Amino acid sequence: MSLFLEVVSVDTAVETVRRIAPPAGCEDVPLEDALHRVLAKDVCADIDVPGFDRSTVDGYAVTAADTIGASEAIPAMLQCLGRVSMGSTDPGCISPGSCRYVPTGGALPAGANAVVMIENAEELGDDLLVHRPVAPGENVIFRGEDFRAGEVVLERGRVLTPREIGVAAAVGADRVSVVMRPTIGIISTGNEVVPITTTPEPGQVRDANSYLAGAFVTERGCQPVYFGIVRDDRAALKQAVTAALERCDAVLISGGSSKDERDNTAAVVAELGEVLVHGIALAPGKPTIIGTAGGRPVIGLPGHPASTFVVLVAIVDHLIAGMRQTTVTRRTVRARLTQNIPSARGREDYVRVSLDDGMATPIFGKSGLLNTLVQSEGLVRIPASSEGLEVGEEVEVILW
Numbered sequence: 001m002s003l004f005l006e007v008v009s010v011d012t013a014v015e016t017v018r019r020i021a022p023p024a025g026c027e028d029v030p031l032e033d034a035l036h037r038v039l040a041k042d043v044c045a046d047i048d049v050p051g052f053d054r055s056t057v058d059g060y061a062v063t064a065a066d067t068i069g070a071s072e073a074i075p076a077m078l079q080c081l082g083r084v085s086m087g088s089t090d091p092g093c094i095s096p097g098s099c100r101y102v103p104t105g106g107a108l109p110a111g112a113n114a115v116v117m118i119e120n121a122e123e124l125g126d127d128l129l130v131h132r133p134v135a136p137g138e139n140v141i142f143r144g145e146d147f148r149a150g151e152v153v154l155e156r157g158r159v160l161t162p163r164e165i166g167v168a169a170a171v172g173a174d175r176v177s178v179v180m181r182p183t184i185g186i187i188s189t190g191n192e193v194v195p196i197t198t199t200p201e202p203g204q205v206r207d208a209n210s211y212l213a214g215a216f217v218t219e220r221g222c223q224p225v226y227f228g229i230v231r232d233d234r235a236a237l238k239q240a241v242t243a244a245l246e247r248c249d250a251v252l253i254s255g256g257s258s259k260d261e262r263d264n265t266a267a268v269v270a271e272l273g274e275v276l277v278h279g280i281a282l283a284p285g286k287p288t289i290i291g292t293a294g295g296r297p298v299i300g301l302p303g304h305p306a307s308t309f310v311v312l313v314a315i316v317d318h319l320i321a322g323m324r325q326t327t328v329t330r331r332t333v334r335a336r337l338t339q340n341i342p343s344a345r346g347r348e349d350y351v352r353v354s355l356d357d358g359m360a361t362p363i364f365g366k367s368g369l370l371n372t373l374v375q376s377e378g379l380v381r382i383p384a385s386s387e388g389l390e391v392g393e394e395v396e397v398i399l400w
Helices: 010-020 162-170 208-219 234-247 265-272 305-324 371-375
Strands: 026-030 059-062 076-083 098-102 114-117 121-124 127-130 152-154 175-179 183-189 223-230 250-254 273-278 289-293 296-301 332-337 348-356 359-362 378-382 394-399
Touching: 010 273, 010 289, 010 296, 010 305, 059 076, 059 127, 152 162, 183 208, 183 234, 208 223, 208 250, 208 305, 223 234, 234 250, 234 265, 234 296, 250 305, 265 273, 265 289, 265 296, 296 305, 305 348, 305 371, 332 348, 332 378, 348 371
Parallel strands: 076 098, 183 223, 183 250, 250 296, 332 359
Antiparallel strands: 026 175, 059 098, 059 114, 076 127, 121 127, 273 289, 289 296, 332 394, 348 359, 348 378, 378 394
């Protein structure tokens, strides 16, 4: 009996994994532990930010109208009433015709609405000569100009980079609600697969895929759980998948996805749940399996590492994004092709390329070769509607 189902488009496969992705729960964590986590709830400002009018430069707080017409030849003269200390809660006040020195970030005294940069002014005893006029609001950030109290500053679903961490700190969010890290079970299959500490005999290969898939899901904010190597035995694979389903939110099985009577992944998924997809119009990666068991996604990956990586990028990325309740983000660059890339209409191709000074050179190689992974900087996606790309054509390169 053939378990190889009708080949579906990449878009359909992506829609399928998004649909079956179980959303992870949420937990509160200290802000210092929240880097690269996904916000489960909005973060709002607890106060106006900044909480006072402040200077963006070292200079003199003034009433802008007092500087109209000021120039090198005919400077405006103001009475300097002293200095505002950094961190002072009482910056004092000024009246028309006077000013106070204020450092960068310092509070503006009452009555001031602009700051003259220090290089555009000259102290002369207790007076200040202003050589350049300023407009109202110049070199000033006003209270609440950044964020107003109660305003959403970081929306749910955002991945917390160092930038967001800094903003959260500025609004007093010492703890944040984040999506829990999904746990991903990883299983390798095949009589030919041996641990990486073993020197392979003829006909054997080291288990590269477990480490490749584990690093991939870790990089995307998940926790890999390794279930080792399973031989081509249906009962043994069923036992391993059952164990993984008990502990994990999703399971990745490398190898055993080809249309071959000895390959058991699709059969085991069908026994434990349902095979939704077995075959994607994707090269490399056509025999990929998408299914569910126990309410959890199970993905059957190709056995060759280069093919596995393409499926991880093209399909599994979207599964993880669904589980983390966010969207797939890609680092990309634009480049021009140094040679033609042929393709077959109706199939989405991912071609590895190297980059040099804005030029992308395809690295053609058999799917079982590992060297193309380290010789390339990324992938060029050829849509299913295209019959290939031509030399000189500008393309988008998905960076590794």
